[in-house]
Amino acid sequence: MNKQLKNNIRELFNKVQFTKTCHKSMEKKLKGYYEQSNLDDFAEEFISCLMLPLAIAEKHPHVENTLIFAANFAVGFHSFSNEESSEQMNPFLVKLFDFLMRSHNAVDQGVRFRVCYFLNMVLTAMGDTAYIDDVLCDKITNNMMDRLLDKSPKVRAQAILALQRLQDPSDDDCPVIKLFLFHLCKDPSSEVRRTILSCMARTQRTLLVALRRTRDVNELVRKAAYLFISKVSVRSLSIKQREELLNDGLRDRNDVVKNCVKKELIYSWLRNYNGDFIALLRALDPGMNIKGMETAVLTLKSLLETSDVKVLIDQLPLDVQTRLIPIDKISSENILFWRCLAEHLKRECLIEELEDIIPELSQFCQYIRELLATISSKQLETWERTMNQFMLCQLFEMVKLYDLADECGRENLRSIMLDTLMHELCSDKIVQCIVEYFDEVIPDVDRRLSDLAEVISELRKPSKQTQSQAIPQLTEEEANQKKMLKARLKVKLLEMKEEQYNCIRAKEYLKAEELNVEITKLSKEIEDIEEELTIPMATDDVAEEKEKNDSQTMTVCLEIMCTMMQSPSIMTLVPTLRSLLDHMVLDSLEHPDINIHELALKAVAICCQLDGELAKKYFTMFFLQFSIYPEEPKLWITALKSIFDLLLRFGLEFFDIAQTEEEGAAHDRSRRNKTVRLYTDNEECSAVTSDQFDVEEGGDKFIKVLTSLLDNESQELRVIATEGLTKLLFCRRISSARLLSRLIILWHNPVSEGDTYLSQCLCSFFNSFAVCVPDSQVMLEEAFLPTLKTLANAPDRSPLQGIDPLRISEIILNLTKPGIHKDSSLNVHNDLVFSILAEALNPNSEIEPEVLIKSLKNLDVRLEIETLKENLKEALNNALEKVTEFDKRLVKYIEQFKAKLDAGEPKEMQEDDAISVTSEANSEAMSEAVSDVASEVASDLEK
Template sequence: MPPKKVAGACCGVEDVGRVFQQIHKSAAHFHKCRTNLLNYAEENRTGVIDAVCRVVLLVLKESPRLAPDSLRRHHSFLTEVCKGFRERFHSDEIAIALLKAVEPFHNANDKTVRLGVVSVFDALLKTVDQSDTSEERQNFYQNVAEMLKLRAHDKFPAVRERAVSAVSCFQSGKKDCDVTQQLMALLCTDNSADVRRQILRCICARKEFLEGYFHGMIRSVRDVVSRVRAEAWDALSRFHWKYLVAYATAKNIPLPDLIHQGLSDASSSVAIACRAALTNCWLHRDYRDDGEAMLELVLAGGGGLEPYEAISTEVLLYCRKHRNARTSVVNFESVSAASLLLWKANAKLAADTEGDDETAVLLPLSQFSTLLQETVYAYARPDVDPKAVKFKNVDEADIILRILLSAFDVYEENGYLAHADNTTRGSLLRIIGFLLKVVPDDDPALFIDVAVRSLKSLTGRTPEEATKTITASLDSLFRSLKLPQMYALGYDDVEAFGRKSRERQRELFRLRMKLRGGETSQEAYDQLKEEMDRDEKFLLRMQFIVLAFLSHSQRGDTIPTFCSHIIQLGRQQDNEAVKVASTTSLGLQCLVNPDTVHTFMPLILSDANEIVGSSDRCVALAALGVVFDLVMEYGLRFFDCPARDAGHGGHYTHAGAAELGTGTTTTKTAGTNAAVTSSSTGAAGPIAADAEARLHHERALAQEDEHRVGGNNLLNTLRSFLRSHCAERNPMVVVGFCKLLSCNRVPHAQVPEIIAEILMHYMAYRQEEKGNASAAYMVDFLNKFLYSFASSHPNRQMAFAQGGVVAFTALLRYNPTVALRLMELATRLSDAYVLVQIREIDPATARQVARLAEGENTSMEDSTLNKNASARSTATRTSTRCSRLMRELSRFSLHEYIASELLIEISQTDSGEVSDACLDTLEKRMYFYAKEAPSWLLFCANRALTAANSNLQSRLQKWIDDVCARFPPCAESDVAASEANVTKWQETLEARERAVEKLLDSDIANVLCQTIRCVPPGEGPEVALSAVKMERKRERETDTTFGINSMLTRQRRTRR
């Protein structure tokens, strides 16, 4: 009897509470406490269950005040107790009782209580008896699932994470499962990375899960958070390789590209997870280290070779690490793309590894030539059986050909091509020449780049052989065209070829009209259409060959005459794709041969002025890109005309005399004979003289100098594109000018004007950023460029500040709210701490100031100049290099200049809203680093104070007092200084008015101003920005990866 009393006494709530209290303190007595509870349950199971439920409810009530580690041990102990009940009593009644006890509190106000509830469900649902299919139990599970689905959408991310883990017990993985549908939606839309990672952890290695979650896992592989990407690779690794490849092929997803991105991920944890999935799971688990069998499944997808090479390298490294590597050699009896990939990767690793001999892996060049020849013939004539090689699958001939052509790089790097004998070199050249002549039906550019690159590697010592091979291929393709055969045209009949091509185009149009009217047969129309399509493919092939040949040429290389004729031939065609390729080739020709620049630049400029059509195939955009490339390469001075002693007439006579020196002398000395001849021939004399003068003029025009467009004219033409409004052309023009500014190809006097025009484009893109992917990209591009440009050099930062002030003043006249957004960018990038040479003085202080600047971007109305500047001043004074830092900051401080411009605007405007905007900027965003107060700034402040209305005078006076308090007291300025400031004031007013008017005269400024004028001016910045934020909250971007970092970045930019 006494033991029973002890057992009955030990099963009370107090005793169970002490057990749990001991667990909360430490897990050292974990097993002992579990055993004691189970022993107590043998005597009084109902009492122990009731006591445990009471204690769990008490812990749930106190959970906001308990440590996370204690709660973690608490839930682990509950799980072990429930498992012990299952093992000893073959019952899960304690788990069910606990779940029923905490279920009513799932919607508590305290988020910690809700987290405790879902944590209990997450821990105990895995311990219930799944074989119990009674109606009562199924109804309970249904209620639990509905409750957890509600908590999966909780406001608190931690609650959602545990709820997702708990509710995953009820999903089947199929798309028609309600729980699976909700988890799939959360995987794509939840803004918490831990929730998305938890959903990926709950994916089981079953076929139905692969079908339901495949797109979600692929999306998570590209997630913005690295731990989610790593978990996505772990989730994918649970499925068999062949099923993944089958789904990726069916969904048209490039799985090798995704693996390559994962292997080269910037996060080491993601790269490790991807590598483990590739080698430990798919290679070792699924294929027993047979890399060739694994690669065969994905090679049918095509694409570039780089992902396959990366996968092959990882496979070989894994086999080497586990001492299971086999030397990959080429077996001519069974050649496959997978075996050749492993062979190339093995050869490259052997060549790059010290101590390995690549000669045991690389084929001799003679055998390599034979294999390449058989592959080319199998690709060109798949119906003919190869003689010396047996292919495992002839359909892989195109992939095998790409692999073999890329293997030229391995031979080149190890010096095999330089020492090849003439027979082998000649054989390889013939094979490459034949490959260039083959025109694929789908892609006219197929194999051209890699073939030309291999050709250049093979003929490094004998470039004339490369020229001969290219010319022979182009000649063969030209002779295969139908149009020149029909009219017996040669490759130099450029204009006739273009004229006949346009005639054939009109003939096709007439046949189409007649076919619709029933006046001709379908066969005639189809025959002409097929002939034109065939000629287009051959012309494109020829243009791409020339383009690849010039791309792999260097400055000063000899360009074959045939290539120049092919380029001009393409420019005469009535086909956009051919003209775009030929225009690009013409630009490369000018880059390779500077002597041709002045000849073709007028033609390229004429093409750039054409009407812009579709963005993907537009001659105007291609020509504009070529113009920017040439200006970047040669500079604007290269296009200036040389100084001449005489005018046009003098040069006309001089050129004629230079070209026809002897003939001119004879004409002058034989005056009598000329007069007799003139009188005898009557009207023939003037005609001969006109013909001779025209000949002189044509020969003068043939000289290069006559075609120089002039650097200033060229820049004005490009700036006219920048000032105009064309949605298709503007991005290329803006990017082109950004490149010109980066490489200092713009005159310094015009840099601020161009910066102002670029900023107008920037604000236009910001207006369209919300629903336009192209505008969003341009905003991101310009943000990075402007920061890089302004931070690179003090002169560039000064030019940026000047351009920013001009653009701000122009926008201020239409919408101060939009102008303030621009001024925020201008003041932030004009801060002296942005400069690289300032940051290099003390990087730690620069990083601290950068963090302060990010915090100050969200400052509210009560921010003043002193409050904003105090933290920066403290950071500067406490720097280890304080004296040098303050000296350089004072030297390159630009906010004094911006402040003076704002004060000038206040003094010249009658609008209270404009004055408020300028004064807000002065109070919130001005950081002065000068050691003494600039007299010009104080002069402008006094002028603004005099002209300001009574409402702004107090604020402006307070700002002036704060500025004067920051600087040491200065002596009174003399009369000469005052007169100089007055003169400078007048000059500044005139200059800024001219700059603003010039900017407002541009089309892009008119379009932007008309757009922003629609915004009601009475609404302040806060109202407009809050509306934007509300719209962004409602918007759901389904085409991009949803990440918390991107959300914060966009919100921060919106608040600014």
């Protein structure tokens, strides 16, 4: 090779690495060298210079500049814009591709990465309209497919980028897209999944897979999925898909994902509708279900925060004079937009703008009345009825924006609220909206309850049509006259039939046909008289009127009662409520409609919350729902919630549950009232006795009923049972190491992996329980060995075999570390260490010795009594002798524990060995979940 050429090419490569500004001139120079030299010599030296930046995996501007220059030079010889061009690819470019195909499987990971990276650069530099030879395309595809199996996720990600220009969206069997879809679903690397979403073609098939990635465990993958979907027309998605995307995205715990949905996805969809907010709402169809409405409200709130107020007001189809949407232009979309905009203006304290879009309260009440009248005048289809109910609900939500200081307006509001409750269009959501706000409209409890009770009475009053049918129509004399007339007509009928028979025999068919018409009329007269005679005769006694109990009426009545009883101002079961309970609710428990039965059960439960004696009377009724209605999970759910609410409110002792032991079994009641440590001044209260109920000491039958639901096939029942039992433990209503053990196993059971809410609930509970509950450390200590034994005894095919017992041990020990609980002086590890060593030395132990010995590293033992220290050292020496016999690998764990015991645990070991229970979940999600549980428990206790 010409030495001068070699030096020139090397000098040129040296210059281009520093800046891109000289690339054009250097390309011309290099092209001149190419034309003056032999192809093989030039290609050899060019590739030789290229190998240096290809061998550097780290990102560096000099490497980037060199590779960009090489890629642009390589594709500069040929035009790739003509598909039918017969011109063959430049031989230099062919040699370059051959070199890359030979080097893609290099031993060095960095080289493999750079080869894929440079190949993508070359293909990208070819331009948007490029075409390449089929053979070369297949060769690149096959080689990059091999790199998709690379052990390095970074190499796999670069291979995907290299393949992005070889995918064919029009081909349903495109191998590249098939590979992308496979790795998008199966690849363990989030970087690979994210890269695929950034470069995959958008088709109906790829869109469906991208939709599933919006629930990926990695937040950056979720963000990439939303970015992928934001570039797809909103019309390509179904209404259900749009709702789920916005609902999941706007509620995502990660701000990166949430902001992506707000700034990219929503505004992309808004652009599809030319900035028309109401058209975007129409695409979400908010009026058809609650979830759709909630999603639409979330979306609007996000848009309103970043939009100009004047633009928003201009989009409202309001009448300038009345400041109302004309009745003939009203729709579920524009009324929801009106409500959300009004709430936004009030939230931002833009009072003048708010007054410009809503009228005075009395005028607004008249508007609702006119809408009700318009709706009542029409014959509605089912979907129209649903939409009108939605619009009414939004209008009553807007009522909450008004100041109720206007006495006249407040009285008008009271009137329209009561009239709406009695309207046939009233739904359960409208009832809840009105009755909840009725507290503000009528602060006086007695008057409020009287008004609502009167509404219920009016709703159940028999209609006029029903009453008129109950009034007797015939006197005795009239009935006798009718009977005589009926007898005469029957005789005449027989005569006419006989005459018709004779005409047929004489073949006088026309006359027979005329007689047939007369016979038909006569038969009809006789039937009418018989119907009149079936009406009861008049008597002096008026028929007793029966109240209405159809499903629609009872749904509204029971919803009114349930909602009004949940008002914070109602503390006891007043006579009005007790009367409704006796004369309406209890009768509804036998209603054939299961939904009415469920509402009645809920109403009884709320009444029981207000009256302890009533709770005692009906407590067992809630348990009967499980046996009487085995095929009705809705009733089970309501009954189970009611049971837990009553137990949290009154405690187990209140219902004498301790007496449910087997007959003849002795029960030491004094054990349940065992003494406990006095509280300090900074704790919630001081006491010398504990009213918590020890499950191990009694009431096992009762607990078995509830704990059996932890294994129920219904996910909702499992979650409710778990929440209820954890609340009972947290509030110290029950005490059970066995139950704790079961909950720990449920938390880590592979069967529960897909139930995110259940996992968060248990994770939040154990972190709060270990910190706040006084007896938590002792109960966790007692649950330690039984939990490990349960896992050790699990059958071979049991899903419990998938639980790592060492992980369970680490969790319990970290929950019981000194300093976790408020009582800093408590250290159950001092006792646990002896229990663990005793179990490890037990030749008949069911637990693997390896699990027990390795658990020592998570113990924080602080013995102050020398005798106990000596006993512990002796136990450790015995364990050391035993371990040496069957597994010398475990010796180091005992030695480390002994060293820690002698000298105190080094700081490094604390950092290395301590495993936080909360490390399994996102720390932000965990803190929110703990807060949710604490607030929910506090709310339950207040009720």
